[in-house]
Amino acid sequence: MSPAPAIDVDDLRVVRGGNVVLPGLSLKVQPGTVTGLLGPSGSGKTTLMRAIVGVQRIAGGTMRVLGEEDGAPSLRAQIGYVTQAPSVYADLTVTENLRYFARLVGASAGRIPTVLRTVGLEDVGDRLVGRLSGGQRARASLATALLGEPRLLVLDEPTVGLDPVLRRDLWATFHALADAGSTLLVSSHVMGEAALCDRLLLLRDGRLLAAETPAELLERTGADDLDTAFLRRVEAAEAA
Amino acid sequence: MSLRRTAATAGRVLSQLRHDPRTVALLLFVPSLLIVLLKGIFAGQPETFDRIGGPLLGLFPFISMFVVTAITVVRERLSGTLERLLTLPIAKADILFGYGIAFALVALVQCSVVSAVAFGLLGLDVAHSAWLVFALAVANAVLGMALGLFVSAFAATEFQAVQFVPAFIVPQLLLSGLFAPRDQMNRVLEALSYALPLTYAYDALARVTGPGELGVRLAVDIAVVVGSIVLALLLGAATLRRRTS
Numbered sequence A: 001m002s003p004a005p006a007i008d009v010d011d012l013r014v015v016r017g018g019n020v021v022l023p024g025l026s027l028k029v030q031p032g033t034v035t036g037l038l039g040p041s042g043s044g045k046t047t048l049m050r051a052i053v054g055v056q057r058i059a060g061g062t063m064r065v066l067g068e069e070d071g072a073p074s075l076r077a078q079i080g081y082v083t084q085a086p087s088v089y090a091d092l093t094v095t096e097n098l099r100y101f102a103r104l105v106g107a108s109a110g111r112i113p114t115v116l117r118t119v120g121l122e123d124v125g126d127r128l129v130g131r132l133s134g135g136q137r138a139r140a141s142l143a144t145a146l147l148g149e150p151r152l153l154v155l156d157e158p159t160v161g162l163d164p165v166l167r168r169d170l171w172a173t174f175h176a177l178a179d180a181g182s183t184l185l186v187s188s189h190v191m192g193e194a195a196l197c198d199r200l201l202l203l204r205d206g207r208l209l210a211a212e213t214p215a216e217l218l219e220r221t222g223a224d225d226l227d228t229a230f231l232r233r234v235e236a237a238e239a240a
Numbered sequence B: 001m002s003l004r005r006t007a008a009t010a011g012r013v014l015s016q017l018r019h020d021p022r023t024v025a026l027l028l029f030v031p032s033l034l035i036v037l038l039k040g041i042f043a044g045q046p047e048t049f050d051r052i053g054g055p056l057l058g059l060f061p062f063i064s065m066f067v068v069t070a071i072t073v074v075r076e077r078l079s080g081t082l083e084r085l086l087t088l089p090i091a092k093a094d095i096l097f098g099y100g101i102a103f104a105l106v107a108l109v110q111c112s113v114v115s116a117v118a119f120g121l122l123g124l125d126v127a128h129s130a131w132l133v134f135a136l137a138v139a140n141a142v143l144g145m146a147l148g149l150f151v152s153a154f155a156a157t158e159f160q161a162v163q164f165v166p167a168f169i170v171p172q173l174l175l176s177g178l179f180a181p182r183d184q185m186n187r188v189l190e191a192l193s194y195a196l197p198l199t200y201a202y203d204a205l206a207r208v209t210g211p212g213e214l215g216v217r218l219a220v221d222i223a224v225v226v227g228s229i230v231l232a233l234l235l236g237a238a239t240l241r242r243r244t245s
Helices: A045-053 A073-077 A094-105 A111-118 A134-146 A164-179 A214-221 A226-239 B003-018 B021-041 B046-078 B081-086 B092-121 B130-154 B158-175 B187-193 B197-209 B215-239
Strands: A007-016 A019-029 A034-038 A060-065 A079-082 A152-156 A183-188 A199-204 A207-212
Touching: A007 A045, A019 A045, A019 A060, A019 A199, A019 A207, A034 A045, A034 A164, A045 A060, A045 A079, A045 A152, A045 A183, A073 A079, A079 A134, A094 A111, A094 A134, A094 B003, A111 A134, A134 A152, A134 A164, A152 A164, A164 A183, A199 A214, A199 A226, A207 A214, A207 A226, A214 A226, B003 B021, B003 B092, B021 B046, B021 B092, B046 B081, B046 B092, B046 B130, B046 B158, B046 B197, B081 B092, B092 B130, B092 B215, B130 B158, B130 B197, B130 B215, B158 B187, B158 B197, B197 B215
Parallel strands: A034 A183, A034 A199, A079 A152, A152 A183
Antiparallel strands: A007 A019, A007 A060, A199 A207
């Protein structure tokens, strides 16, 4: 029997501003994996992530996160969430930001140099976030989420605008975290990153088109690359 | 609520201010400059300076703290950091009181500077204790902060937040009795003035700076100001929603 899923979404329905974003989505995320949430912009990735971390008002369905009712206050100490737009204080230095968030999540100050190294910002710790490049800001935002060593990390497009070396290193970090027992849900619209995930969730117009490993997706669609495989899933869904 | 998280939040807000020395300078010295200006304007009427100097000293910090708080909190909402905070193990009260404590400390320094200038340098003379004027100025600054926190929920941008000064603060100043006695106003406006917290803030200052007994009315004024602070903070807390559409 497989272990209890880290995220178990059943018939989730979300309506934003009169538009049905998620019409009734069901999916599971296995613990200790790096699960990729892929789909075009507007497919509902961010809305799903917001629902999982408990900041999205939902219209129906049920969700269990780390075995608890979603939005349970006790979950907030166990989830790290990084939004697409970096959410750190531009008028504080990187280290000041980390010091504040460390005190909120109860992480020791000793974690700060560690997470700075993880995201490759050890040389700019004393720089104001507002003076950093876009990619550096995104990494500062990611670093704050790593402070508390959360059991579940929800990362919305964390590698946008990063150079390939850093991108590779971060994906290695994601896998190291998963090997240590954390669960990661990482969204991306770059199919090239899909191959780096343990499992894929393909989302389009709020509907789940696939939930399988990259190898399974290639094999079952008979495609040579993940882009083509995704297209075939879309075509199959439209034909059905 | 947690003392550690409240203190961390207050410290963070003060660190943000520390990186913006120009704002700190404006916050600390603009009220004093306005009092100096007032002294010059009424150079030939020292009794007028004494009559309105005290109340104005007690009201300037209200306005500046209102603006600073409203804009800071709008920025926190726009930058996504508020949403991030709400996904973390921090109580809304920690956020509110963190802001409250940080800005109250700033208000304390601001009021100390303007009081020292007015009473020490400019020889402002009030009927009752200068210390009471100082205490009321601090209370009003905290009231301005609490109201700024509350109205920030209704501003989608910093521009809108600034517009709340003419929309929300100036009418209260006009109706407070500072410009014309309230019993000589249009009846509807007079009735309305009873519903506005600044009316009581001004009334308290007028009583402390003017001749006559302090009496029960001063206690009522102070109670209303403190009650308004608590109410605005509670309403502010209600506008911090973890789940949004």
